[in-house]
Amino acid sequence: MLTTKGLGYWYANPEDYLFKDVNLHFDAGVMTAIVGQSGAGKTTMLSLLAGLDKPRAGTIAFRDEDIAKLGLTNFRRHHVSTIFQAYNLFTYMSARQNLLTAMAITQSAHRGDADYANQMLGKLGLTAAQMRQTVARLSGGQQQRVAIARSMVCDAELVVADEPTGNLDEANTQAVVDLFRQLAQDLGKAVIIVTHEEAVAAQCDAVLRLASRTVSWERQPSR
Amino acid sequence: MVNLLWMDVIHVNFIKRAGLTLVAKKGRTALLVLVTTAIMLFVLAGLLIRNAANTATATAKANVGATLTLSQNRAAAFKTMRSSSQSGSKPTLTQTPVKLSLAKQIARIQHVASYAVTVTTSANASGFDAITTRGTTGGFGGRGPATTSGDITISGVTSTASATAFNQKTASITQGRGLTKADANSHNVVIESELAKQNSLSVGDTIKLKATTGSKATTTLTIVGIYKAKSTSTGMPGESDPANTVYTGYGLANQVKGSKYVNTADNVTFTVSAPSQVAAVKKAAKQLINTSKYSITSDDQNYQLVKSSMATVSGFANKIVWLVAIAGTIILALIVILMIRERRHEIGVLLALGEARWKIIGQFLTELFVVLLVGIGLAAAGGKVVGDQLAQQVVATQTTQSATTGQFGRPGGPSGQGKQLPGGGQQTAKTNQAAKQTKLATHVTVQALALLFALGLGIILVAILIAAAGILRLQPKNVLIE
Ligand SMILES: Nc1ncnc2c1ncn2[C@@H]1O[C@H](COP(=O)(O)OP(=O)(O)OP(=O)(O)O)[C@@H](O)[C@H]1O
Ligand SMILES: [Mg+2]
Numbered sequence: 285m286l287t288t289k290g291l292g293y294w295y296a297n298p299e300d301y302l303f304k305d306v307n308l309h310f311d312a313g314v315m316t317a318i319v320g321q322s323g324a325g326k327t328t329m330l331s332l333l334a335g336l337d338k339p340r341a342g343t344i345a346f347r348d349e350d351i352a353k354l355g356l357t358n359f360r361r362h363h364v365s366t367i368f369q370a371y372n373l374f375t376y377m378s379a380r381q382n383l384l385t386a387m388a389i390t391q392s393a394h395r396g397d398a399d400y401a402n403q404m405l406g407k408l409g410l411t412a413a414q415m416r417q418t419v420a421r422l423s424g425g426q427q428q429r430v431a432i433a434r435s436m437v438c439d440a441e442l443v444v445a446d447e448p449t450g451n452l453d454e455a456n457t458q459a460v461v462d463l464f465r466q467l468a469q470d471l472g473k474a475v476i477i478v479t480h481e482e483a484v485a486a487q488c489d490a491v492l493r494l495a496s497r498t499v500s501w502e503r504q505p506s507r
Numbered sequence: 508m509v510n511l512l513w514m515d516v517i518h519v520n521f522i523k524r525a526g527l528t529l530v531a532k533k534g535r536t537a538l539l540v541l542v543t544t545a546i547m548l549f550v551l552a553g554l555l556i557r558n559a560a561n562t563a564t565a566t567a568k569a570n571v572g573a574t575l576t577l578s579q580n581r582a583a584a585f586k587t588m589r590s591s592s593q594s595g596s597k598p599t600l601t602q603t604p605v606k607l608s609l610a611k612q613i614a615r616i617q618h619v620a621s622y623a624v625t626v627t628t629s630a631n632a633s634g635f636d637a638i639t640t641r642g643t644t645g646g647f648g649g650r651g652p653a654t655t656s657g658d659i660t661i662s663g664v665t666s667t668a669s670a671t672a673f674n675q676k677t678a679s680i681t682q683g684r685g686l687t688k689a690d691a692n693s694h695n696v697v698i699e700s701e702l703a704k705q706n707s708l709s710v711g712d713t714i715k716l717k718a719t720t721g722s723k724a725t726t727t728l729t730i731v732g733i734y735k736a737k738s739t740s741t742g743m744p745g746e747s748d749p750a751n752t753v754y755t756g757y758g759l760a761n762q763v764k765g766s767k768y769v770n771t772a773d774n775v776t777f778t779v780s781a782p783s784q785v786a787a788v789k790k791a792a793k794q795l796i797n798t799s800k801y802s803i804t805s806d807d808q809n810y811q812l813v814k815s816s817m818a819t820v821s822g823f824a825n826k827i828v829w830l831v832a833i834a835g836t837i838i839l840a841l842i843v844i845l846m847i848r849e850r851r852h853e854i855g856v857l858l859a860l861g862e863a864r865w866k867i868i869g870q871f872l873t874e875l876f877v878v879l880l881v882g883i884g885l886a887a888a889g890g891k892v893v894g895d896q897l898a899q900q901v902v903a904t905q906t907t908q909s910a911t912t913g914q915f916g917r918p919g920g921p922s923g924q925g926k927q928l929p930g931g932g933q934q935t936a937k938t939n940q941a942a943k944q945t946k947l948a949t950h951v952t953v954q955a956l957a958l959l960f961a962l963g964l965g966i967i968l969v970a971i972l973i974a975a976a977g978i979l980r981l982q983p984k985n986v987l988i989e
Binding site for chain 1 (some may be wrong): 520523524527528531532852853855856857858859860861862863864982983984987988
């Protein structure tokens with residue numbers, strides 16, 4: 285579904301590149317984990333895959349079409365859904381309004397359907413009162429679950445998540461991992477999760493490791 | 508049908524978000540409303556003053572030139588006097604009173620509705636006292652063209668109602684009746700209340716006046732009315748106390764003046780039925796008169812004064828509108844720039860979700876638009892109060908300036924003085940008073956609000972346009988990933 289060709293990225297100068305000449309393929313129905321030490325470039329890689337930034341070198345193709353040609357805004361709106369490390373919700377809106385807003389922008393099939401939003405928030409363990417609550421008043425873990433619910437109500441075929449279980453307890457972590465698994469297996473989406481939790485990585489179909497300016501498959505996706 | 512609905516949802520989404528934001532961030536919304544209201548209030552005040560000034564000018568114009576005055580061509584008379592003095596003979600100012608037959612001829616011109624005659628002369632009080640408190644008598648001569656002064660000024664008129672003082676409401680009858688056409692040659696008189704009080708005179712009593720010119724005969728007059736003059740003496744040397752002016756029929760005034768003045772007038776005022784006809788009537792009248800002896804003038808002095816003073820007021824109001832509009836645009840642009848900085852995170856999230864940048868700008872515009880509508884509503888409520896206050900200030904400053912010009916700005920030099928009509932200074936002072944009395948009444952009209960709305964919309968559009976660069980440049984990754 286998503287293919288990188290000769291992908292390279294650096295911040296200040298080309299000599300200090302984070303990675304270069306990366307050729308990867310992410311398939312539909314596969315849940316991939318990206319692991320690596322802090323500062324290895326996991327978030328940077330994810331932002332490229334999510335169309336939030338342009339690569340310094342190489343291209344990224346979504347269904348054989350260069351996302352630069354597709355238009356990054358268009359790509360983000362219709363094809364990819366991102367869950368950030370810092371949640372990035374609309375803090376002045378309720379959990380439900382956050383979902384409805386995202387559904388409207390991405391023109392999701394369920395846009396305007398408040399019941400659908402409630403249902404998804406319920407799946408992630410939020411109470412009816414919490415759904416109506418301004419998200420700024422929710423705990424970190426609750427906000428993270430709202431962010432996950434938001435990515436799920438949008439119809440994107442590609443879901444990328446940066447440390448989605450970073451603020452969750454064991455039970456909630458497992459619930460979220462199960463949801464991601466459902467997205468990949470049942471809905472046929474490509475799911476890419478950055479994680480530093482061994483337990484999460486272990487449950488993924490493939491594991492990609494970023495270390496010392498190299499990117500390699502620790503566990504290849506089974507074809 | 509279903510598709511149409513979906514389209515609506517998509518496009519209306521940013522408007523809905525704008526509403527959510529305005530409600531959620533009440534403090535910020537209140538602040539924006541406050542700033543916008545202040546800007547709109549001053550713009551509206553400026554617009555209202557400008558409108559009021561234009562209305563005042565239009566009103567003055569509508570009231571102008573309904574009259575034409577026929578009098579001796581004094582400028583020509585003075586010229587003759589000067590040239591005769593150069594040739595060595597004794598300088599004498601030739602008095603050429605207006606013949607009433609000429610006035611009647613002019614009155615027959617189409618569109619002349621009526622005419623009123625004024626004859627001014629003076630006489631001495633006989634058996635009663637003139638008011639002397641302000642140094643009435645002296646060697647300076649009284650008002651008007653009388654060459655030898657008496658202590659009482661006789662104003663011979665067609666009717667008191669047509670006399671300037673009554674016309675301009677600076678005098679009004681308080682007892683008895685005014686004079687009418689029928690009183691032209693009668694021995695009836697209307698005197699001022701102070702003169703009546705000092706001499707214990709009332710309606711029905713008689714007074715005696717001794718002529719200072721002509722036969723110097725004494726005439727007995729019956730008081731038919733008492734009037735009250737609002738204007739008081741300006742204290743100018745040689746000016747008779749206004750209370751010493753008595754009104755008689757013009758025929759009687761001519762008798763007192765002297766036999767050669769029978770059937771003449773100092774000046775004749777013609778009332779023209781429509782102001783637009785004045786120029787045509789004036790042209791026709793000029794054909795009938797000997798222009799080296801007589802002059803016919805339209806009285807638009809008041810209009811000219813109001814026009815120039817209102818032009819200044821209007822110009823000032825325009826400056827207010829533009830200054831506030833420009834300052835307001837800058838202030839709002841700065842506020843929006845700050846607001847966009849403060850909301851970078853929110854904008855980043857929207858961009859990450861794939862929202863189009865123009866829709867984000869649209870959301871900000873919608874928010875400001877709602878704020879603008881509330882601001883205009885509040886400004887409309889308070890606009891009249893601020894407008895009236897400002898207008899009062901502006902008019903007060905303005906008329907002080909024009910009064911100063913009126914008194915000191917006259918062409919100087921002996922020849923300039925010579926050309927000036929006797930009592931011309933007084934005339935200017937009176938006209939200034941009229942201008943001062945021009946109250947600028949501001950009215951919040953639909954047109955003014957429409958213009959205010961257009962200006963307000965322009966202001967927020969420019970402000971957003973300036974601030975939009977921040978949205979267009981923003982990269983979601985930079986704000987969402989620390
Ligand atoms: N905006 C930036 N400008 C310059 N350098 C940056 C910027 N963002 C990240 N970096 C650097 O790039 C490297 C990779 O950062 P990145 O955030 O991708 O790491 P990460 O693998 O996600 O780390 P963590 O596990 O701590 O989240 C780091 O050394 C970081 O200092
Ligand atoms: Mg990271």
